[in-house]
Amino acid sequence: MMRRTCRNLRSFLILAVIVLSGTEVRSDSYDHKYKFTDQVPLYANKVGPFHNPSETYRYFDLPFCSPANVKEKKEALGEVLNGDRLVVAPYKLEFLSDKDSEVVCKKKLSKEEVVQFRSAVSNDYYFxxxxxDLPLWGFLGKVEKEGKTDPSDYKYYLFKHIHFEILYNKDRVIExxxxxxxxxxxxxxDDKEVDVEFMYSVKWKETTIPFEKRMEKYSQSSSLPHHLEIHWFSIINSCVTVLLLTGFLATILMRVLKNDFVKYAHDEETADDQEETGWKYIHGDVFRYPKYKSLLAASLGSGSQLFALTIFIFILALVGVFYPYNRGALFTALVVIYALTSGIAGYTAASFYCQLEGTNWVRNLLLTGGLFCGPLFLTFCFLNTVAIAYSATAALPFGTIVVIILIWALVTSPLLVLGGIAGKNSKAEFQAPCRTTKYPREIPPLPWYRGTLPQMAMAGFLPFSAIYIELYYIFASVWGHRIYTIYSILFIVFIILLIVTAFITVALTYFQLAAEDHEWWWRSFLCGGSTGLFIYGYCLYYYYARSDMSGFMQTSFFFGYMACVCYAFFLMLGAVGFRAALFFVRHIYRSIKCE
Structure with missing residues (x-):
């Protein structure tokens, strides 16, 4: 059944890419087979500073030799979201046709063009x-310092000759x-006019590498023994954390709970009028509905949707959809699956809200729909404006924005409403083992370390410590030029993250109830989601200590979109922590006799 689901999802995504991509340039060969002197499609994508992956520009934004009519390749939605802007390159690399010092064009660079190229070279621009469909890169030029410390004495050079070395196997291009x-x-x-002759050469070599394995070279760095050792060390570190935590819970919680059950049973037999203490004392308040129950239900619905989205993305990754340089596949999957899973958010939020005896379920549904999409939309508007100001490829075209709005209006919103109606009509009742008293008990004064913020700090630290080693490779892939392909290890780390989050939330919930603090609803959600705050703290460390990113655009993109990602983690893990705490609380109060 799961295999059929994966196959259907993969087929749907492929269909979505075809529908959203429209009519593509017909120079592509769909089977990647060529004959002698056939024109093999070569597209120039983008240029930009090597250390700023979000700050990329169109290839012909720099004064290269450009044809009179620049032919653009029609791109899919995911490619546009990825910042790809492919145009037909000026180089002619026919199949099996060697060339030596072929001239692209002769051009006189004006002073302004020289300044433009020099600025690009000084910022380590690459193309x-x-x-x-095979990626290739190269730098535009180089800077010679020759031991000089004054930047005004540096020499700036532009490369004018590119040599292409192409490997083939029979009738297919391999590398x-x-x-x-x-x-x-x-x-x-110097700021003066310069005559330049752009040239290129081509050399073809035969290889025995099969066509099916031509993408493996791009993922080899992730599979090197040194990196694999680090990945496995990350898993071992996470497993040790899980074992220590589960051991702690099994040893402490289970013994304490067992003693509590024995004590409460003995108290019932010997002294009916004896005053109750501990978590049993608040049995009449522990299931009292929380404040802001509409917001809690909406948070739970959004978190459940994001959890489902993550699981589906992992399924597609494990079946091989996101192979290296499958341009835009991940972004397409995120958009499509998020739209299709909005019904989960509507059903979960409306069902839980109605269980808490909420009446205005329409407003709750609107809150659910905007809880995550609202901040994401505002962040996108700001960052897209920044990208437009920089004339960067990260700025989405108007047509793409219209497509996303249509997906939201025609798919996301209707499914959210349908899910909400189904949740409202489910007629499920909240399962509370104890009756709630009419008036709430007063919570006794508690020490500072039992406050919300200290508890969140303790709850977020352990799950974060289980994943922080793997975070570096994820960041280096998303915000750098590494390629992450070991999705099986990442999935194991994700499962460990869920387990640690659930267990630490349950432990803190017990200690809170034992201190006769019955307001555990929001506390469990905040403690479960606090790992997202730690991840955002790691963003600060990564940006300033582990990366060379700089500039207003790159900084705003990094911290803006990572804020949205960490907010998504907060909602998702908060929902996991709350569900675990709710299950635990129901279990312990079902095990005792409450009058």
Whole structure:
């Protein structure tokens, strides 16, 4: 059944890519088979500073030799969201056709163009292209310092010759590498007009690598023994954390609970008028509905949807959908699956809200729909405005924005409403083992470390410590040029994260109830989701200590979108923690006799 579900999801995503991509440039060969001198599609994608992955620009934004009519490749939704803007490159790399020092064009660079190129070289600009869907990169130039410390004395050079080395197996392209000739340079240090002759050469070599394995070279870095050792160390570290935590719970909680059950049973037999203490004392208040129950239900619904989204993404990753440089597949999957799972959010939120005797379920449904999408939309509006100001490829075209709005209006919202109606009509009742008293008991004064913020700090630290080693590789992949492909290890770490989050929330909930504090509803959600705050704290560390990113655009994109990601983790793990705490509280109060 699961295999059939995965196959159906994969087929749906492929269909979505075809529908959203429209008519593509017909120079693509769908079977990637070519004959001698056939034109193999070569697309120039983007240029940008090497250390700022979000700050990318169109290839012809720099004054390269451009044709009179620049042919753009029609792209899928995910490719546009990824910042890809493919155009037909000026190089002609026919199949099995060697070329030596072929001239692209001769051009006189004006002073303004020289300044533009020099600024790009000084910022370590690179270019990215795709040849038969194989990625290739190269730097635009180099800076010679020659031991000088004054930047005004540096020499700036532009590479004018690119050598393409292409490997083939029979009638298919297997690999391509681009090398710049270190001797073919143009001095662009001074602000003066420069004559430049852009050239390229091509060399074809035969290989025995099969076509099916041509993408493996891009994921080899993740599978190197050194990196695998670190990944396994991360899992071992996480497993030790889980074992210590579960051991702690099994040893402490189970013994304490057993003693509590024996004590309460003995008290009932010997002294009926004896005053109750501990968590049994608040049995008449523990199931009293919390404040802001509509917000809690909406948070639980959004968290459940994000949890379902994460599980489906992992399924697609494990079956091989997100192979290296499958352009835009992840973004397409995120958009489509999020739209399709909105019914889960509506059903969960409305059902739980009605169980808590809520009456205005329509308002609750509106709150559920905007709880995550609202902050995400506001963040996107700001960051897209920044990208437009920078003329970067991260700025979404108007047509793409219209497509996303239509998906939200025609798929997300209707499914949210249908899920809400189904949840409202489910007629499920809240399962409370104890009757709630008319008036709430007063919560006794508690020490500072039993407050909400200290408890959140304790609850978030353990789950974060179980995943922080793996976080570096994820960040280096999302905000760098590494490729992450070991999804099986990532899935194991994710399962460990869920287990640790659930267990630590249950432990803290017990200690809270034992201190006769019956307001555990929101506390359990906040403690479960506090790991998201720790992840955002790691963002600060990664940006300033582990990366070379800089500039207003890159900084705003990094912290803006990571805030949305960490907020999603907060909602998802908060829902997990609350569900675990609710199950635990029901269990312990069902096990005792309450009058």
């Amino acid at each position: 990215q292209m795709y040849y038969d 391509i590498n681009a090398r710049t000739d270190p001797n073919a340079l143009v001095d662009i240090t």
